[in-house]
Amino acid sequence: MSGATLAETLAAARRRLCEAGIADGAQDARLLIAGLLKLSSTAFVTDGARLLDASERAVIEDALARRVAREPVHRILGHRAFSRLDLMLSPETLEPRPDTEVLVDALVPHALRMVAGDGCRILDLGTGTGAICLALLDLVPGATGIGADLSTGALETARRNADINGVADRFETVESDWFAAVAGAFDIIVSNPPYIVRSVVGTLDEEVRLHDPILALDGGDDGLDAYRAIAAGAGAHLRENGLVAYEIGYDQKDQVTAIMREQGFARIEAVQDLGGNDRVLVFTRAGTV
Ligand SMILES: C[S@@+](CC[C@H](N)C(=O)[O-])C[C@H]1O[C@@H](n2cnc3c(N)ncnc32)[C@H](O)[C@@H]1O
Known part of the structure; x- marks a missing residue:
């Protein structure tokens, strides 16, 4: 050359x-x-x-x-664009995907409505780079958020991203196994949890398998472990009329809806990604719709 x-x-x-x-x-x-x-x-x-x-x-x-x-x-x-943000990556963070912007876009109208009312406090479980929470804080001035993750390194990256993107004054982090160390109640609980079936992780492209952290991929034997854990804890941390929203695997819509129904939640939205796959589900407490 x-x-x-x-x-x-x-x-x-x-x-x-x-x-x-x-x-x-x-x-x-x-x-x-x-x-x-x-x-x-x-x-x-x-x-x-x-x-x-x-x-x-x-x-x-x-x-x-x-x-x-x-x-x-x-x-x-070392970085990638997500929504309107530029996010730093680290070995402990998943590289945020364009599909996850569908989850952000689905929540923005709800968050704007909440901010115009009693306020909007967001909890992003498994925050990684902070992508979902930081994009919402950027698009919804007045909202505040907590990013929770089991990975100390991911939380460091999320805080750095909050700084770089000018929303650090409305963002906090907590190191937590889902809700274990989370205090208080939220208007929106959002998560893009690990949802790959464990036996499939080893068959993923090298780009994913060798470079995204296993903690961000492995959803357990049926891919649904995280949804069960989050569904079980969400009720105790959700304000009245609050929402729980997930990114899901393309074939998990019915299973995740059933898991949430068992815990007293009703699905109010299901959104597909640009490829036409089921990608985002939004729930509220059953009886409030
Ligand atoms: C699929 S990644 C999503 C990252 C980011 N929210 C995004 O959408 O780009 C899942 C995240 O969940 C975190 N995680 C895995 N198990 C967890 C647990 N038990 N408690 C909290 N976070 C966990 C991982 O460290 C990872 O950051």
């Missing part, structure tokens, strides 16, 4: 990733180079003839080697 221009470097990177069998090799090459060199979306057109210096070439070379070894693009870059 010595003496290469930006355009030549991009072309070589695309070839390398595609030849290594990376499914979106062309897109990943562009994302990596743009992210590493902090280029605008038009730079490949306007600056294509610019010669890259040795340090730029070295950074790109290192990133391509990592991508060929199946490390995801945003892990290599």
Whole structure:
């Protein structure tokens, strides 16, 4: 790649990733180079003839080697966009997915209505990077939130993300096994818990299996352990007329609805993701709808 221009470097990177069998090799090459060199979306057109210096070439070379070894693009870059936020990643955090934005979008109208009334206090169980809670605090000024997680490292990253994204004054964290260390009652309890069936975890793509933490993936023998634990504790921590909302696996709608019904909750919304899969469920106490 010595003496290469930006355009030549991009072309070589695309070839390398595609030849290594990376499914979106062309897109990943562009994302990596743009992210590493902090280029605008038009730079490949306007600056294509610019010669890259040795340090730029070295950074790109290192990133391509990592991508060929199946490390995801945003892990290599160390951060990713979610909703309107830029979120730092760490080894202890799941990389937030676009599907999870569907959960945020489903809750925004409810949270805005609550803020206009008695206020909106949010509990995000299994907060990871803080993605769900921080995106809601960003979109709903006046809401406050707690991010809970079993992982100390994830909570450090979530606090850092709250700082970077300007919502730290409305965000707290608690290290907790679901509700175990959580005090008080909330208007919205939200979770994207680990929901992969344990026997399936080992069959996931290397990008997920080797780079997302197992604590964020493994949902137990039937994938539903976390929903059972959260359903059992939610009633004691939910304000009157409060909501419980989940991200779910594409085939878990009926099972999670049954788990919640057993604990006295009624489903009020089911939302599909952009791929047409069931992805988000919203519940309230049965009898309040
Ligand atoms: C699927 S990840 C979701 C992360 C983030 N909320 C998101 O949507 O990107 C699940 C999260 O639950 C956390 N977790 C797993 N078991 C837990 C438990 N028993 N109590 C609290 N958090 C837990 C994991 O550490 C992980 O951060």
